[in-house]
């Protein structure tokens with residue numbers, strides 16, 4: 001399969017990373033994961049705008065425009081004959097002698113992208129997933145889609161070791177987000193999710209869900225909610241590029257609602273599929 005390294009299409013086996021690439025040494029960079037349905041990117045523009053924005057937030061200018069990256073990714077999809085899967089993109093601050101301080105402006109970022117075939121998470125979407133609660137010990141710039149994922153990895157690993165899919169993170173009892181997803185609760189017919197501030201990644205899927213709510217008269221609100229609110233919610237779901245809209249049916253061994261996919265989550269899933277079809281065809 002082909003990969004993109006700094007604008008060039010090369011064979012994956014020929015791609016090389018310098019041992020002093022700052023992404024490799026420091027996690028000094030940003031990334032995106034974009035869904036491909038029917039050979040077309042879903043919410044590609046939104047993801048690429050966030051990539052450039054994440055770069056800006058760490059003082060890094062990504063040397064391509066959204067439409068330039070889009071063109072490259074469309075070629076990658078074609079070359080790899082990708083129909084259903086994901087694109088992974090990352091941009092690091094580049095290669096320079098190891099030094100905490102940023103290198104001078106003549107060091108250019110390293111841009112890498114590759115594709116992977118991945119099916120839709122149909123099973124989890126139907127039966128739901130189990131979760132644990134975990135203290136959110138991450139830094140205070142979680143809005144940046146940074147390569148530094150150790151906090152997220154450790155949270156996810158804890159979930160896996162407990163036989164669960166996701167860790168619901170909270171700061172002093174206020175639910176922030178999962179290790180790889182945003183969390184929403186439904187209470188008395190209203191969808192509630194953490195506001196898009198510095199404590200969460202403003203998920204593109206999260207934004208799509210809120211847009212769907214607005215356009216379909218489903219009440220929604222971006223308001224902080226507590227672990228107690230979470231436990232007494234009628235329905236809980238997680239959202240993300242690869243997980244789409246997945247119901248959470250268990251938290252720390254306790255059932256959410258009656259422990260199965262709830263009606264509003266199911267409705268949102270159906271409306272989400274319509275959005276996919278609108279943008280990517282069927």
Ligand code: PMP
Pocket residue numbers: 033152177178179180181182200201202203204205206239240241242
């Ligand atoms: N929060 C975190 C920490 C994530 O890693 C992800 C997945 N990238 C999300 C939320 C969901 O974001 P998106 O819908 O843009 O995939």
